[in-house]
Amino acid sequence: MVKISGIKLDKADLKLLGELDKNCRIPSTKLAKKIGKSRQAVDYRINQLQSSGVITSFNAAINPHRMGYKAYKMYLKLKNIPQEKEKLLKYLRNSPRMYWMGVCSGSWDLILSFFAKNDYEFYSIKNDLLSEFNSIIVESEIGVLVDVRQYPKMYFTNQLEQPTMFAGEIVENKIDTLDSSILAAIVNNARISIVELAVKNKSTVAIVQNRLRRLQEIWAIIQFRIGVDLSRLGLELYKTIIQTERYTKEDEKKLFSYVSRLPNVQYFIRNLSQIEIELVVSNYQEYYEIVENLKKEFPDVIKTVDTVLMITDEWTPGFRNLLKEKA
Numbered sequence: 001m002v003k004i005s006g007i008k009l010d011k012a013d014l015k016l017l018g019e020l021d022k023n024c025r026i027p028s029t030k031l032a033k034k035i036g037k038s039r040q041a042v043d044y045r046i047n048q049l050q051s052s053g054v055i056t057s058f059n060a061a062i063n064p065h066r067m068g069y070k071a072y073k074m075y076l077k078l079k080n081i082p083q084e085k086e087k088l089l090k091y092l093r094n095s096p097r098m099y100w101m102g103v104c105s106g107s108w109d110l111i112l113s114f115f116a117k118n119d120y121e122f123y124s125i126k127n128d129l130l131s132e133f134n135s136i137i138v139e140s141e142i143g144v145l146v147d148v149r150q151y152p153k154m155y156f157t158n159q160l161e162q163p164t165m166f167a168g169e170i171v172e173n174k175i176d177t178l179d180s181s182i183l184a185a186i187v188n189n190a191r192i193s194i195v196e197l198a199v200k201n202k203s204t205v206a207i208v209q210n211r212l213r214r215l216q217e218i219w220a221i222i223q224f225r226i227g228v229d230l231s232r233l234g235l236e237l238y239k240t241i242i243q244t245e246r247y248t249k250e251d252e253k254k255l256f257s258y259v260s261r262l263p264n265v266q267y268f269i270r271n272l273s274q275i276e277i278e279l280v281v282s283n284y285q286e287y288y289e290i291v292e293n294l295k296k297e298f299p300d301v302i303k304t305v306d307t308v309l310m311i312t313d314e315w316t317p318g319f320r321n322l323l324k325e326k327a
Helices: 011-022 028-035 039-051 082-093 119-132 177-186 194-200 205-217 249-260 284-297 317-326
Strands: 055-062 070-078 098-106 110-116 137-150 164-167 221-228 236-244 265-271 275-281 302-310
Touching: 011 028, 011 039, 011 055, 011 221, 028 039, 039 055, 055 177, 070 119, 082 098, 110 119, 119 137, 164 221, 177 194, 177 205, 194 205, 205 221, 236 284, 249 265, 249 284, 275 284, 284 302
Parallel strands: none
Antiparallel strands: 055 221, 070 110, 070 137, 098 110, 098 302, 137 164, 137 265, 236 275, 236 302, 265 275
């Protein structure tokens, strides 16, 4: 079980965080009933969690595969040139094709996920990046995202729950200007009210509600979640990158079942050539024990394990840029 050793949170705070991570657009009145507090107390606690830096954002989790895009991965080792690293990060944050980026320590220094219409477009994105920053990038690997199982933040409540799957099959759903404008407004401000969202988009409440419902039905919006600064809670996020010896459907079923019984798990990611498991823990010793048990449980499946400590965890900077352009 994860032990929170940073900012002190009581059981109501932890339950509140867990419910917000399942659906951060839930009205305060419904949230109050779930955690057994008044609406005013819920609003106060949310404000406190934001002002203390525990909650960093309210996000709409967007699925690029349901908008006609394919997701790719890049793993980079960097030279120790701080000024060039800052230029690289700025370049990536301004890219209209950046889906996720994480600064890390360990086997890799930077892990990226891009979305592109096809291999040809990604090839151009990759070459431009490597050419522009060849002075700092000393090693790179490329991967293709297959699918992701995204777990609720179970480490808050220690209650096991089923994950939500995204990526997967690529579908070219029609996303028009109004859809893009709504997504741009909600992607990093998911608790925005329907009324405000309608005003921002010069539309009506009924139309915006219908568009949001459709975006969820076609799986373009997966969930409405919260961003959390784990360091404020004395927690750490590790990414376990596994190369497999063998990987039958039965092996995968057993591995997935095993991982799903860990309240620490945050993501189970399948790439074409490897598996990534993200774990939230109190310290490295806890992480090490989990991984060692995993290796003992699956000696014929796990070939090698690379570990990175995630320092930053930034979602959808590219979608934010792209959607603003289309809106």
